[in-house]
Amino acid sequence: MQTTMMRFQTIVVAITFSSASLSAMADDSNAKRRAAMIDRIDGALAERWTTEGFEPANRSDDSEFVRRIYLDLTGVIPRVADVREFLEDERSDKREQLIERLLASPRYPTHLANTWRQVMVPGGLDLEQLQNVAGVQNWLRRQFAQNMRYDRIVSDFLVATGGGEAGPALYYTSLELKPEKLAASTARIFLGLQIECAECHPHPFDHWKQEDFWGYAAFFARLQQAENRRGPAEVGLVDLNSGEVTLPDSETVVPPRYPDGNPVKKEAGGTRRVQLAIWMASRDNPYLPKAAVNRMWAHLFGRGLIDPVDDIGEHNPPSHPKLFEDLTDFFVATGFDIKELLRTLANTQAYQLSSKLDGTPPAPELFASMAIKTMTSEQLYDSLNRIAGGRPTEIPNFLALRSSLFDQQRLAFLGKMQMQGSNATEFDAGVLQALTLLNGSNINAASHAEQNGVLIALDSPLFSTEERVETLFLGTLSRIPNEDETQLFVAHVNDATDQREAMGDVLWALLNSAEFALNH
Incomplete structure (x- = not known):
């Protein structure tokens, strides 16, 4: 009996040690990948400064940095005690440690949810609108508090039905369940595309045609608000078995079509929104990771590598194409980890530059100083x-x-x-x-x-x-x-x-x- 127990204890210790070792190896791998990405970011920007003949701003002082990082990661200025503690801290890695502490704080998911909510439900905050805002923001906060994969967040958002989880459903009703409004909004938010320019005519600067816009809108054509709900906080949605969109001023029915130009396969199952959600989180979708990376870069740096953030396309190339590609690949490799993306960006020398710059300010897309x-x-x-x-x-x-x-x-x-x-x-x-x-x-x-x-x-x-x-x-x-x-x-x-x-x-x-x- 004692021999059996000793063997069992040995196995438990071995498993525990093995798990701890694997966790440590994963952390070490993530740290190395992050450090390499930080070097690529700073290297790409520095190379551009040299080419353009600009000297970057000095490193931000501690007062500048502590206020900036609190506002960017938690949405509020630091307390007096927080500032004093940071200014008196003599550790060489105190900025990295502060970034980590703020990312672990309860204010981080609250602020990130607030940031994304403003993108999703912009406009005035009257009582009726607040019904939508509160549900959407509370739902987003839970996702960010769990550090949910971003592609999973988007997929869950797209297939929301309400019921006990009213948040995302309220977004749909705020846009009156109109396919054209939902198409324009979700394309801007999740894909960084302004396809609504093709609603009535071909896009003047990109390849989008009317059929592309209405083909995307068709994914939302069968959406309807559920009946017999007991109040504004219990909005529900149902996906019908019928419902189509037509080209404006015609009777031409447009079948659903993904933004990459491909139609929905005949054997594809599920509702149209489910089909869209599956594509949205798939490797066939090149837009989702690009749009997320660009928006999070803009969140910290004041503008995106592509500006405006929701106008990605051949007509509007990134300021640093190779860096944008590398950062997108990094985001995908981390498992669409928004927190890891922000951690990486905040630890760059570029993010920690001062906003004060002597002489003629360089073009903002050079990121040679922190934007105000x-x-x-x-x-x-x-x-x-x-x-x-x-x-x-x-x-x-x-x-x-x-x-x-x-x-x-x-x-x-x-x-x-x-x-x-x-x-x-x-x-x-x-x-x-x-x-x-x-x-x-x-x-x-x-x-x-x-x-x-x-x-x-x-x-x-x-x-x-x-x-x-x-x-x-x-x-x-x-x-x-x-x-x-x-x-x-x-x-x-x-x-x-x-x-x-x-x-x-x-x-x-x-x-x-x-x-x-x-x-x-």
Whole structure:
């Protein structure tokens, strides 16, 4: 009996050791593949700079980097303690370690879901639209929290029926289940193609014809909303056995056709959406990995290797063709791993360049300096809330919306703010947005001496005026003020009759600065 038990224990130990060894080998292999891809990215960009005769920007300083990486990976600026800890960290690999920590944080899937939701359901956030937004975003967050393969996410999204999983189904109803709208939208989001230009006539710059557009739209022609649902949060979809699309102003029926030009095989089973989902995740689809890589590059760098991000085609070649091809192959080899793609890009020297550049700025497609990106409305709201002493929030589910004043405040703020377009480097603030920033309740609450938790905590004889001002700079701009800034704001506070109110003035000025509203 003892001999048998010893043999069993030996086997268990051997299996455990073998599993650990295999895991370590896989991690080592992934690290080597990542390092090689990082070198290829930096090498390709450096070669182009040399060819064009440009000197790249210097490496970003730690303050610049910590604010940027927090906004890009978690959607909110870092806390004062986070900034101090990073600035004081003397480890040579502290940037790599911070990237890893943020990718493992619960804010990462929330921010990534928010980013993709804005792509899928753009527009104003009124009550009716929020029903769609909450379901889609909650579903996306679960996928990214599990680090689901991107091709699997897209496939599941395309075949969604609703039921207990309302998220993706709400996307379809937001586009009124119209085949032409769904074709145009899914092609832009998942394939990076603007095939809607061929809806009424041949594409003016690409090879798409009307038959191509309507052949793709035919995959959505048999979609219908299910009946007998109990509320807006329970949208369901069914795929009918009949339903066709025709060319505009004609009775010519167009059968389903994949964007690569191939028709659906007669022996193909399943609904039309299932057939599309199978093709979408197959090696026959060259567009899906390219579109994902380009969009994630733009997420971090402010613009894609192909710009606009949703206009891939022969008429619009990538700025770095070989790099784009290599990065796409890398993404496929990693198993369509979005997190690994972002990890790789964030660890490049190119991503960690400063946004400050002496002399004439080079063309943006050279990526010789970090692009200055505008904060999204959600990034701005959550950052203001963090400064005010609260916790960054997520868009609530529909049932919680009606009873939550705070959610209504968020909704009102987002409704007044300009939505960021496909190019994060473009900024066009309207009058209402400017007034919201200057005089809005969120700004006033965040900078009010009686309401802001940070200001209340700083109102202590333990802190000098210089330390208070420094803390506000770290909490808003993630940096220590320079000598001129320190003198200016310290003098304002010390000369004031009410120093608590004067500290609120300092915070108000920082929150309304361009430096705060931009991700650089």
